[in-house]
Amino acid sequence: MSHAVSVNDLTVAYRERPVLWDIDLDVPSGKLMAIMGPNGAGKTTLIKAILGLVPTAAGAVEIHGKAYAENRHLVGYVPQRGSVDWDFPTTVLDVVMMGRYGALGWLRRPGRREREQAMSALTKVGMDDFATRQISELSGGQQQRVFLARALVQDAQVYFMDEPFQGVDARTERAIIDLLKELREQGRTVVVVHHDLQTVTEYFDWVTLLNVRRIASGPVDTTFTDENLRLAYGGRVEFLQRQAPADPAPDDDSTAGYGRIRP
Amino acid sequence: MIVLDHTLRTVALGSATLGLLAGMLGAFAVLRRQSLLGDAVSHAALPGIVLAFMLTGAKTPLVLMVGAALAGWAASLLVMLIVRTTRVKTDTALGLVLSVFFGGGMVLMSVVQRSAGAGQAGLESFLFGQAAAMLSDDLITMAVLGGVVLLVLTLLWKEFKLLSFDPAFAGALGLPVRVLDVALTTLLVIAIVTGLQTVGVVLMSALIVAPAAAARQWTDRLGVLVLLSGFFGAVSGLAGAVLSSVVPRLPTGPTIILVVTSITVLSLFLAPRRGLLAAEVRRWRQRRELVADHVLADLFRLCSQHDDPTAAPHGTEVLQAMSPRAGVRRSLEHLAQRGLVIAVDGGWTLTADGLTAGHRLVHGGEA
Numbered sequence: 001m002s003h004a005v006s007v008n009d010l011t012v013a014y015r016e017r018p019v020l021w022d023i024d025l026d027v028p029s030g031k032l033m034a035i036m037g038p039n040g041a042g043k044t045t046l047i048k049a050i051l052g053l054v055p056t057a058a059g060a061v062e063i064h065g066k067a068y069a070e071n072r073h074l075v076g077y078v079p080q081r082g083s084v085d086w087d088f089p090t091t092v093l094d095v096v097m098m099g100r101y102g103a104l105g106w107l108r109r110p111g112r113r114e115r116e117q118a119m120s121a122l123t124k125v126g127m128d129d130f131a132t133r134q135i136s137e138l139s140g141g142q143q144q145r146v147f148l149a150r151a152l153v154q155d156a157q158v159y160f161m162d163e164p165f166q167g168v169d170a171r172t173e174r175a176i177i178d179l180l181k182e183l184r185e186q187g188r189t190v191v192v193v194h195h196d197l198q199t200v201t202e203y204f205d206w207v208t209l210l211n212v213r214r215i216a217s218g219p220v221d222t223t224f225t226d227e228n229l230r231l232a233y234g235g236r237v238e239f240l241q242r243q244a245p246a247d248p249a250p251d252d253d254s255t256a257g258y259g260r261i262r263p
Numbered sequence: 264m265i266v267l268d269h270t271l272r273t274v275a276l277g278s279a280t281l282g283l284l285a286g287m288l289g290a291f292a293v294l295r296r297q298s299l300l301g302d303a304v305s306h307a308a309l310p311g312i313v314l315a316f317m318l319t320g321a322k323t324p325l326v327l328m329v330g331a332a333l334a335g336w337a338a339s340l341l342v343m344l345i346v347r348t349t350r351v352k353t354d355t356a357l358g359l360v361l362s363v364f365f366g367g368g369m370v371l372m373s374v375v376q377r378s379a380g381a382g383q384a385g386l387e388s389f390l391f392g393q394a395a396a397m398l399s400d401d402l403i404t405m406a407v408l409g410g411v412v413l414l415v416l417t418l419l420w421k422e423f424k425l426l427s428f429d430p431a432f433a434g435a436l437g438l439p440v441r442v443l444d445v446a447l448t449t450l451l452v453i454a455i456v457t458g459l460q461t462v463g464v465v466l467m468s469a470l471i472v473a474p475a476a477a478a479r480q481w482t483d484r485l486g487v488l489v490l491l492s493g494f495f496g497a498v499s500g501l502a503g504a505v506l507s508s509v510v511p512r513l514p515t516g517p518t519i520i521l522v523v524t525s526i527t528v529l530s531l532f533l534a535p536r537r538g539l540l541a542a543e544v545r546r547w548r549q550r551r552e553l554v555a556d557h558v559l560a561d562l563f564r565l566c567s568q569h570d571d572p573t574a575a576p577h578g579t580e581v582l583q584a585m586s587p588r589a590g591v592r593r594s595l596e597h598l599a600q601r602g603l604v605i606a607v608d609g610g611w612t613l614t615a616d617g618l619t620a621g622h623r624l625v626h627g628g629e630a
Contacts, residue, residue, distance in 0.1 A: 048431070051434070051435045052434065052435075053431055053434045053435065069437075072436075072437045073437075075435070077431075077432060077435035077436075079429065079431050079432055079435075083429070083431060084428060084429045085294075085296075085428070088294065088427070088428045088485075089294070089479065089482060089483045089484055089485050089487075089488050090424070090428065090483075090484070090485055091483075091484075095428070098421075098424075098425050098428070098429070098432065101421055101422070101425055101433075101436055101438070102436030102437055102438070104421075106422075107418060109420070109421060110421065134483040136483075150432075
């Protein structure tokens with residue numbers, strides 16, 4: 001069986017500085033995988049590079065054995081909640097239907113079928129009562145659920161989610177992880193940028209530790225080790241394990257200090 | 264009868280059309296936080312206009328508009344290019360491009376005027392616009408351009424919506440984000456260029472931003488927003504044209520801008536929910552409820568000392584003494600309206616509902 005995601009020699013550079021260096025990654029099908037690493041390790045960039053949203057200096061991505069462009073329709077995406085303007089004049093239902101725009105193609109407008117799909121996705125995330133709400137009225141957790149619903153209507157085989165647990169309450173986190181596990185049970189693959197070291201073993205069965213380079217990738221039992229954590233996080237790992245990072249900033253150009261690479 | 268005046272009809276229709284286009288495209292520009300792009304593009308159009316004249320020697324609006332469009336388009340692409348390839352951020356890139364292009368345009372203009380004499384002074388009208396110069400032919404050009412813009416906007420509606428809300432997701436879906444971006448910007452350039460002759464390069468950006476800002480106050484739907492923004496723009500164009508024809512020596516372009524600005528200011532104040540007035544009323548209501556709650560809690564504390572709390576009237580003065588602030592009497596009347604207190608024997612006592620509400624306020628939870 002081919003891998004759900006296969007990344008080869010992926011390199012992304014911001015100016016002369018590499019943000020991701022020569023990443024090789026194979027994610028078997030049906031896994032729930034966490035991407036972990038310190039701030040500026042390139043976690044968000046890795047997802048965006050896989051999705052073709054940032055220019056890459058080198059490398060190739062395959063989804064279920066075919067080039068990314070060919071199998072793009074198998075991919076679903078949940079961007080960081082903070083990446084959009086939630087005061088945009090639109091409704092919850094409308095946002096969720098955007099997940100169907102790719103399948104709809106040009107010139108066709110979302111109709112009754114799309115509305116039904118969106119409604120059932122909203123029901124799944126417990127947001128069906130909010131369908132007609134203006135999105136600016138949502139709380140952080142509700143925004144995250146709406147983004148998840150939008151990804152669900154994509155009906156993808158491989159999902160990439162950028163910090164879906166960021167700033168949500170415990171109940172929503174529970175609901176989201178249940179949903180992710182349900183997706184895995186259906187044989188889908190879910191790749192999640194994650195921050196909380198405490199919950200990795202409980203939530204995920206596969207993990208990739210990243211710090212510009214790939215530090216380690218594999219089953220949580222054998223990969224999520226102190227040794228690997230030290231390699232990824234540097235000497236701060238004991239501190240991190242005692243006290244999980246509370247409010248990690250989104251990845252940007254703050255790679256300074258981590259793994260500056262001299263080719 | 265002014266309606267029959269051919270010149271006025273042309274100017275009014277033309278101004279309304281450009282207002283419509285500017286309003287609709289401006290809605291997208293504002294939502295995508297590109298309000299300044301309109302400013303940059305319109306200023307950048309100036310060298311295009313002058314160059315078009317220098318190269319062809321013609322002052323036909325169509326020729327000049329093509330020149331303006333090319334320059335405006337080049338400017339907007341240059342902004343995108345600067346942002347993508349350098350460390351310079353969008354606002355700085357816009358300022359940079361705006362001033363360089365506009366300055367270049369002014370230099371070219373003075374060159375033309377010196378060499379060709381006073382005969383070419385007409386180009387100057389592009390600075391602040393000269394609506395009276397509009398001809399029926401121009402109207403046809405505008406209508407055709409407007410039709411093209413509306414058609415593209417309709418066909419690519421859902422793509423433009425997604426591009427404006429979440430471009431990263433659009434990219435993940437496989438939409439050609441860069442092409443769509445250029446397409447939407449091109450439409451904006453067309454709208455701007457359409458208005459240059461009437462409103463001028465300096466004031467055009469107001470017609471892009473103001474209708475959208477006004478419309479945003481009234482609606483939470485993108486479709487309604489775009490239509491309303493276009494409507495505000497069209498009304499402003501129409502009103503500006505008519506006003507300037509009725510009042511002597513009133514220039515059309517600036518009048519249009521004054522009308523649209525008035526609409527925006529009114530919207531900022533008066534709109535329900537988002538308006539400043541509505542926000543003030545909300546704050547005032549909240550304060551009234553807070554004070555009323557306070558008075559109700561006081562009355563509850565007094566009444567609950569009696570065997571029958573609903574038949575234990577206390578005077579207003581007592582309550583005023585308990586919360587020495589203005590508004591106790593008004594709060595009591597407000598509470599009476601809500602059926603929580605009742606006036607008995609010259610004093611106030613709780614009703615059954617008031618007892619429940621008071622208990623909840625003082626002790627929390629359900630009574």
